[in-house]
Amino acid sequence: MAELTKKQFREWAAANRYLYQILAGKIDVLDEYVEYLSARENEILRGMFKLIKAANTHNMNIDYVLERFKMKISSHMFIQDRVGSYTDQIIDDRFAIFLMDVGDYYLNSDRARVGIQFLLDSLAISAKINNDACMVRVFCTFDSIRHLATNEELHRYTTLLKEVRKTR
Known part of the structure; x- marks a missing residue:
């Protein structure tokens, strides 16, 4: 049992080393960290939450990482209807923020179509x-890029706003 605990702490230490380096802007360890995450299915989302923050802070291109874990991100979108534990609520809060951050990532790289979809997904989950904090962030961001939205995106946004009003 003690050896198993030691092994777990060594793994956490390795992950934290990668994260601290990436959060400091050292992109050279990104590939190693992605491989580390790939081998640990339960850590992918948590790792992605931090990775998108680093990408937005240091203007990193992580397109290939988002593409690699696209299915994991998408699958979490479809399990939002479950009623979960306190831990699930924390993950869902972080996931809503993550989607907003991914939206920012795409908007900052002039890919409005993809960015707006992530914003709207974030709003849907946040609602x-x-x-509330994530919803306000989406409202502010969407308001600043509303002119880039298609009619379908504007319609979805309006529909989501109506849902928010109903629950308040």
Whole structure:
């Protein structure tokens, strides 16, 4: 049992080393960290939450990472209807923020179509789990890029706003 605990702490230490380096802007360890995450299915989302923050802070291109874990991100989108534990609520809050951050990532790289979709997904989840801070962030961001939205995106946004009003 003690050896198993030591092994777990060594793994956490390795992950934290990668994260601290990436959060400091050292992109040279990104590939190693992505491989580390790939081998640990339960850590992918948590790792992505931090990775997108680093990408936005240091203007890193992580397109290939988002593409690699696209299915993991998408699959989490479809399990939002479950009622979960306190830990699930924390993950869902972080996931809503993550989607907003991914939206920012794409908007900052002039890919409005993809960015707006992530913003709207973030708003949908934020409304469902009552994450007011994330909703306000989406509102502010969407308002600043509204002129880039298609009619379908504007319609979805308006529909989501109506849902938010109903629950308040």
